[in-house]
Amino acid sequence: MASSILSDCSSSATSRLLPLRRALLAQPCRFLPTTVPAPPRRPLAIAAAQLPLLPRARGMASASAAAAAASSTDSDACAKIIDGKLVAKQIREEIAVEIAKMKDVIGVVPGLAVILVGSRKDSQTYVRNKKKACEAVGIKSYEVNLPEDSSEDEVLKHIATFNSDPSVHGILVQLPLPHHMNDENILNAVSIEKDVDGFHPLNIGRLAMQGRDPFFVPCTPKGCMELLHRYGVEIKGKRAVVIGRSNIVGMPAALLLQKANATVSIVHSNTKKPEEITRQADIVIAAVGVANLVRGSWIKPGAAIIDVGINPVDDPESPRGYRLVGDVCYEEASKIAGLITPVPGGVGPMTIAMLLSNTLESAKRIHKFK
Amino acid sequence: MASSILSDCSSSATSRLLPLRRALLAQPCRFLPTTVPAPPRRPLAIAAAQLPLLPRARGMASASAAAAAASSTDSDACAKIIDGKLVAKQIREEIAVEIAKMKDVIGVVPGLAVILVGSRKDSQTYVRNKKKACEAVGIKSYEVNLPEDSSEDEVLKHIATFNSDPSVHGILVQLPLPHHMNDENILNAVSIEKDVDGFHPLNIGRLAMQGRDPFFVPCTPKGCMELLHRYGVEIKGKRAVVIGRSNIVGMPAALLLQKANATVSIVHSNTKKPEEITRQADIVIAAVGVANLVRGSWIKPGAAIIDVGINPVDDPESPRGYRLVGDVCYEEASKIAGLITPVPGGVGPMTIAMLLSNTLESAKRIHKFK
Numbered sequence: 001m002a003s004s005i006l007s008d009c010s011s012s013a014t015s016r017l018l019p020l021r022r023a024l025l026a027q028p029c030r031f032l033p034t035t036v037p038a039p040p041r042r043p044l045a046i047a048a049a050q051l052p053l054l055p056r057a058r059g060m061a062s063a064s065a066a067a068a069a070a071s072s073t074d075s076d077a078c079a080k081i082i083d084g085k086l087v088a089k090q091i092r093e094e095i096a097v098e099i100a101k102m103k104d105v106i107g108v109v110p111g112l113a114v115i116l117v118g119s120r121k122d123s124q125t126y127v128r129n130k131k132k133a134c135e136a137v138g139i140k141s142y143e144v145n146l147p148e149d150s151s152e153d154e155v156l157k158h159i160a161t162f163n164s165d166p167s168v169h170g171i172l173v174q175l176p177l178p179h180h181m182n183d184e185n186i187l188n189a190v191s192i193e194k195d196v197d198g199f200h201p202l203n204i205g206r207l208a209m210q211g212r213d214p215f216f217v218p219c220t221p222k223g224c225m226e227l228l229h230r231y232g233v234e235i236k237g238k239r240a241v242v243i244g245r246s247n248i249v250g251m252p253a254a255l256l257l258q259k260a261n262a263t264v265s266i267v268h269s270n271t272k273k274p275e276e277i278t279r280q281a282d283i284v285i286a287a288v289g290v291a292n293l294v295r296g297s298w299i300k301p302g303a304a305i306i307d308v309g310i311n312p313v314d315d316p317e318s319p320r321g322y323r324l325v326g327d328v329c330y331e332e333a334s335k336i337a338g339l340i341t342p343v344p345g346g347v348g349p350m351t352i353a354m355l356l357s358n359t360l361e362s363a364k365r366i367h368k369f370k
Numbered sequence: 371m372a373s374s375i376l377s378d379c380s381s382s383a384t385s386r387l388l389p390l391r392r393a394l395l396a397q398p399c400r401f402l403p404t405t406v407p408a409p410p411r412r413p414l415a416i417a418a419a420q421l422p423l424l425p426r427a428r429g430m431a432s433a434s435a436a437a438a439a440a441s442s443t444d445s446d447a448c449a450k451i452i453d454g455k456l457v458a459k460q461i462r463e464e465i466a467v468e469i470a471k472m473k474d475v476i477g478v479v480p481g482l483a484v485i486l487v488g489s490r491k492d493s494q495t496y497v498r499n500k501k502k503a504c505e506a507v508g509i510k511s512y513e514v515n516l517p518e519d520s521s522e523d524e525v526l527k528h529i530a531t532f533n534s535d536p537s538v539h540g541i542l543v544q545l546p547l548p549h550h551m552n553d554e555n556i557l558n559a560v561s562i563e564k565d566v567d568g569f570h571p572l573n574i575g576r577l578a579m580q581g582r583d584p585f586f587v588p589c590t591p592k593g594c595m596e597l598l599h600r601y602g603v604e605i606k607g608k609r610a611v612v613i614g615r616s617n618i619v620g621m622p623a624a625l626l627l628q629k630a631n632a633t634v635s636i637v638h639s640n641t642k643k644p645e646e647i648t649r650q651a652d653i654v655i656a657a658v659g660v661a662n663l664v665r666g667s668w669i670k671p672g673a674a675i676i677d678v679g680i681n682p683v684d685d686p687e688s689p690r691g692y693r694l695v696g697d698v699c700y701e702e703a704s705k706i707a708g709l710i711t712p713v714p715g716g717v718g719p720m721t722i723a724m725l726l727s728n729t730l731e732s733a734k735r736i737h738k739f740k
Contacts, residue, residue, distance in 0.1 A: 184582070204578050205571030208625070209617045212554070212571060237640045245628065247579045255578070258615065258636060263647065265635035266628060270607045277633065 009329035088349035110363035170196030221253035223350025241281035244288035286327035296332025379699035458719035480733035540566030591623035593720025611651035614658035656697035666702025
């Protein structure tokens, strides 16, 4: 349901209480999204090989190119847009090349199985999009659609079949599951070697531990890190704030930033004065699901802002009656930050690209293909 | 080997660069460790029942009593000492009562198996102390001593035997293992239901995730949380800084504070200006292994300081030629903090107490004894 929060966040009450910030915001922002330089395109073979090992430092040349691209319009005092759509497209192309090579050399294509229970329209759309994205890069997709009133045992039976099927390298159970099912039982049944969602607690534990690597990094946080890397954002030694601590985005994103040697703070619903902590951050990942929560005044000038939120807000002018905004007030933040993801078109397109990346990674690991 | 860092940290170079802080430190500190009020003693049955469920909020009465005890000498402007030795003794007594009850009602006593490989003097001492502590509370201890040159398979064989032995409820492999062994393989072989150390990545994953609980909380971080709880330190909504991110203390301590709804930041070797971040914290857990790293100037007045470090520093006046100090410069910090653990006698005694607690918890869970 659409939230009633105004998407024009600069006109809200909070903003009116910040005269100095308003004065700053009153300056015209001259960025033109379509003219923002594209992220550096790394040679496909190298880039694709790096994906499964995220996070790791990019080569200096790549980082410098990105930094040069990122600083090319600094005189505007406007954030550079992180074009997730374009990066996701590049990654899908790199994956397609890798898969074609794998097929040529060892005659194997990665396989992704999706289990959908019930007939939720949104879930059906997600599954259809995943299937389409798989086909486009050469991943074979397998699908099981079960009726809403299926038993947990039926789902577990299909998981067991996919677990032992050598042509399936990734298994994904579309969430949410019907209420009568135990999510934990079902997700834990997915073989750890095929858990391309990376939600298994064993994966999360390995993500948290030094000296261990997870089998898979959860797709959305992996996408956030990939955007930071591809835009040359240095992470080591930087202050990072993650807003939100969900099992699927906030918490693993914090663990990834921590593993990349950032100094990480996690802001959540019990945090007092979240704006003060966020203002200390060189990197902000917002994944809390509250429209326009992060105001311009929360942001350190020049910070890199990754906005994972996708929130519908009322918009009588839109044909649908609503439009989508992030957790960050883009209008304000884009005038303070150094880099920022738009919503839509930022993190969103990265999630499916990272799912494809994880599926390829799994197939390569299982078949020992370098 | 003893470090050459002076334990008298107020006289070191860093302190000399802080004239204002030195002026503050020059004020005499009148606390007398032996007269500090004891922590509130909760009814044994309730207290012991709460242990396995850490962290959770204590009853208001208990918290108030602790707060009253903690604030009784505020006019001294000296931190209250968190007496880990006394708390650990109370916990051991509570555990002994629980075990006696369990034996009476279902005829079962908890069993802890310890596997020691090699003949390191320090490891032998730890194992002996654990055995003694088990005996004192009524836990049956099982011990296997293997020669230094044992094979990994031999260790794994003993783990398998203990995994299937119903009288063993906890298995502990004493670290460090000889270099020719793979720690990860060996620790992962311990049944998750008997991993009383809580080091298994599945345990850590469940600790990190919302809505999941680990089978066991690692002993030292669990001890830190227990000290905070028993001294009535409120955690929810507070700023917490964990210094150090080891798999066995820093990282799980941060996850525990986060699960208790603190706003957590993790400071480590790549953190710039760690003192600025630490100074924002209401709660500090220092677990980095650097003698006297945390100076008085790093500490927010009134903060609760848990010092996990145990570092030997040169001391010609000591018969051993060295003495033990923490990661926190106690002399300075105790004049700024509200509560502080001494070294030794703070967190140290809690670790074995929490191991006993985890072993009891395991036996209760396996035998469904409430």
